[in-house]
Amino acid sequence: MVQYFQYLNQYFMVGLPTYFVTTGGYNFSTEPGMNSVCSSAGCDNNSLTQKIQHATSFPNVSYLAIPASSWVDDFIDWLNPLSRCCRISAGDGQFCPSTNTTASCPLTCMRNLSEVIRPSVEQFNRFLPWFLHDMPNLNCPKGGLGAYDTAVKLGPDGEIQASRFMAYHTPLTNSQEYTAALRAARALATNITHSMRRVPGTDPNFRVFPYTVTYVFYEQYLTIVNEGLFNLALCLVPTFAVCCVLLGMDLRSGLINLLTIIMILVDTVGAMTLWGISYNAISLINLVTAVGISVEFVSHLTRAFAVSTQPTRLERAKEATVNMGSAVFAGVAMTNLPGIVVLAFAKAQLIQIFFFRLNLLITLLGLLHGLLFLPVLLSYFGPSPSPAAALAEAPQPEPEKRSPEGSLTVRNPSFQDKEEQSKGQGPGDPPMASHRL
Structure with a gap:
């Protein structure tokens, strides 16, 4: 033909x-x-x-x-x-x-x-x-x-x-x-x-x-533009709703996630034009899947920012990027890239253009937006600290113990640590006896 x-x-x-x-x-x-x-x-x-x-x-x-x-x-x-x-x-x-x-x-x-x-x-x-x-x-x-x-x-x-x-x-x-x-x-x-x-x-x-x-x-x-916008909106609306619910009904965090995902889609469409990828039904399918892939790049970092207890947005963005950035890079990007690179050696031009090139763009742009654009956006417009989320992420105190005689043993870590330090007790020395009531 x-x-x-x-x-x-x-x-x-x-x-x-x-x-x-x-x-x-x-x-x-x-x-x-x-x-x-x-x-x-x-x-x-x-x-x-x-x-x-x-x-x-x-x-x-x-x-x-x-x-x-x-x-x-x-x-x-x-x-x-x-x-x-x-x-x-x-x-x-x-x-x-x-x-x-x-x-x-x-x-x-x-x-x-x-x-x-x-x-x-x-x-x-x-x-x-x-x-x-x-x-x-x-x-x-x-x-x-x-x-x-x-x-x-x-x-x-x-x-x-x-x-x-x-x-x-x-x-x-x-x-x-x-x-x-x-x-x-x-x-x-x-x-x-x-x-x-x-x-x-x-x-x-x-x-x-x-x-x-x-x-x-x-x-x-004839109708692919309108159908594409409708399908993408149909994916973005529940994505926004689920993000808000899982982030503790935080509308601002949900909107930031939504904006970042939209930016990934917009940049992907722009890069498609530069790389010679035409817009058709196959491209639309990949753009719809890009919504789900983009969630992995942005939701974890937004969650880490929400539970951070640092005093300023900038410090919270730094802490979230340091603690969660490596996990996003290794757990999301590095698991996608090996499978995408293999498609570059396919003989079919359809596979090379619409699956290798497009999925590579989605992964790289998602990584850049998740690790560069999103932290900057959170440092300026991020939500206030969530006490409930921070409490849920905080380590739980040690449970109370009772002595065999039935007396209650109470340990005050901060007081006893100070006492141990004042008496010169090192970290390898046996612990001091606890107070009994």
Whole structure:
């Protein structure tokens, strides 16, 4: 497929064929129905093919290079009694091909020639299958076999269930152009749908939609920005709530964690542009997982800052970084990096770009924000010390002991240590006797 698109852009003046498909519910057999589709004499100025032809006049906007081929126009030309295309056998009334030059086919399908050729409903339903199976030749180049036999789908009762009109895109070279071409084709198809629904007898659910082989791949880009923002917000909101709860209902700590995670995501998206990583569904999946990875880089340090008993924010930030920074570096970053580096040796370019590069960016930026940006942010805007958290983290006092006689033994560490130091008792000497009550 890649080589096909390369040759298409290199050797052709047009791009991929695109089809404007009509669904069921439209009556092509009536004169207003034909006039709203064709582009020959007597057709409406805002017909389907006229609008597509007008769009090709602005290829920079519509991304259409060649007007659509219309089976309705060729069918009308095929019915022209001046041509040798549509003739009826005098014996059995069956179709007589243009290659038959005998006198057994004297009758033409349309006997009365007027300024505008329009078959009746009966003639339309009778002659259309003949047209679709007539092989074009020098005598009748308008035969529909090969060009339109698969472009019109007839039901068991002869009703047209679906049809297509083929046009060509301009040469498209990148994802932005493919996405813009899809967006422009859908806008044009929507405009055509509204016009054709005004034809009497048209089903309200009738519609026209564009299709080409690449639309299925680039359709994701039409809504991926909004869907990406929604999915990331859907991850950030519970992350903020859980951080607040686990940090002792501390809203400020939760907001600082949330801001740091958002900064990691923003910097990751910026680095993606510099490193040639496009934004698509795979990138979005990695960005969603980046929210969970970023929590590991910021939550532990924020927790250590909250339980610190140092007098100033700066001292608390220093203590939290010293005590918890090494754990974050060794426990989070160094466990991710070995598994990420292995992906750099993958042969698939998809793995190298969207998994190695992107996960490496997430890990490095998370580490930088967790060990550099977050401590500075906490030193300026960190929460006040949490007495409950500090008490929970503080070492518990030794339990009281009773002597065998039932008396209560009380040890005053600070008093006895001072007494031991004043009497010259070293740390290796046996302890002094405790007081008994």
